[in-house]
């Protein structure tokens with residue numbers, strides 16, 4: 001399957017370590033001054049994308065050594081193993097084939113499901129399929145959590161300009177106040193509910209589903225007309241009362257956090273129309289081809305992954321940020337948190353031993369310019385360095401001068417982070433200002449600029465696949481399994497035990513802190 005190679009034992013890693021000692025204090029300002037071709041050397045132009053990665057603490061030698069590392073850990077073979085459906089999710093004995101969902105030449109069940117999604121979406125959007133009382137649907141609730149929520153929610157929000165008349169609602173958490181507030185605002189006659197759960201065993205989704213089912217029934221609705229499910233567990237979906245006709249399948253070879261391309265994206269297709277959903281898949285497919293066939297030094301996901309490894313494993317920068325300059329992309333950071341941190345938050349290598357190097361990066365972010373007015377102070381002058389992906393679009397959905405102002409900020413930030421101001425606190429020209437030390441900053445703070453022509457279903461598809469593949473590359477290099485999530489599952493189990501204790505009112509065997517808290521909760525509720 002995937003090779004089991006400790007990356008720190010490779011020749012490339014040793015070379016990178018030596019190279020790091022030479023480069024650790026290098027200033028990007030000097031690298032730019034020395035080489036007028038730097039931006040030319042360190043950028044990739046592909047389809048509607050430009051990745052400018054020249055504002056990083058790298059030289060040509062760094063990129064060479066990083067791609068050597070990718071070669072030495074057999075990244076090329078790993079990519080082929082994933083795309084060809086080998087069981088690279090070895091801890092769960094599963095293939096990892098979300099890429100097959102965007103390649104319709106491959107798989108019959110995928111094409112059949114796509115046709116089912118298309119037909120159903122058209123019938124709901126046109127009003128051909130109606131609720132129990134004969135009224136067309138106006139509102140769609142997506143009930144799911146984690147990968148069954150974050151992806152579709154983020155896409156529907158990001159592509160708001162492509163949305164049709166249907167109102168979309170996403171309910172994920174088991175917060176009674178949220179769901180009851182939401183249901184009070186909706187008309188059951190015109191509400192369609194999609195239960196999305198790969199396992200059909202996630203307590204949050206099942207509890208919320210029961211509440212919504214009761215709401216429909218108590219309002220005289222026939223649930224067959226209002227409830228559909230997306231799940232790989234057909235039996236449990238039927239047992240819950242979903243008409244088999246209304247079940248959209250998914251498969252164990254699609255991980256939850258990679259599932260928006262499957263029927264989990266049904267709410268995308270309903271809210272944006274099937275044609276746009278298909279465009280999203282096509283964009284991802286094109287990124288898949290780029291990832292599969294392009295040499296590593298020009299391969300966008302690979303370059304992003306290698307840079308992130310350079311900072312995480314050699315400079316020791318623990319977190320990285322993503323800052324999209326488009327309000328509608330505000331859920332992108334939380335979506336990426338699941339993709340990246342659930343995948344690579346692992347400390348056991350593929351041989352089953354603890355790793356002795358850093359793995360999963362911490363990803364966070366917020367839209368620009370809002371983030372500039374919130375946490376960018378620390379980016380510019382804090383003691384920590386946060387490598388940041390700046391994501392911006394050349395064209396807005398509607399032409400406007402306001403967009404130029406937004407993008408002026410976008411470019412200004414990466415420039416300021418790299419160049420700094422007044423040459424740092426010891427610069428001579430600061431001598432006459434007693435506050436000079438506070439006002440100057442050293443710069444040399446790395447960023448990637450991801451400049452995309454326009455936010456469309458297609459470019460969004462490519463953009464999301466780009467981060468999926470970045471995550472995959474990092475897992476391969478770190479010699480960890482990126483496609484299981486046993487940590488999350490353990491937390492679910494403990495919550496179930498405590499919920500049982502609440503039912504009996506008896507606190508079981510816990511550490512003294514947990515016991516104290518549970519007893520206090522039970523006493524005061």
Ligand SMILES: O=P(O)(O)OC[C@H]1O[C@H](O)[C@H](O)[C@@H](O)[C@@H]1O
Pocket residue numbers: 144145146147148196197198199200201202205256257342485488489
């Ligand atoms: O789709 P479901 O089976 O309900 O799972 C929903 C979520 O559950 C857990 O949190 C997993 O760690 C996620 O990867 C998954 O997306």
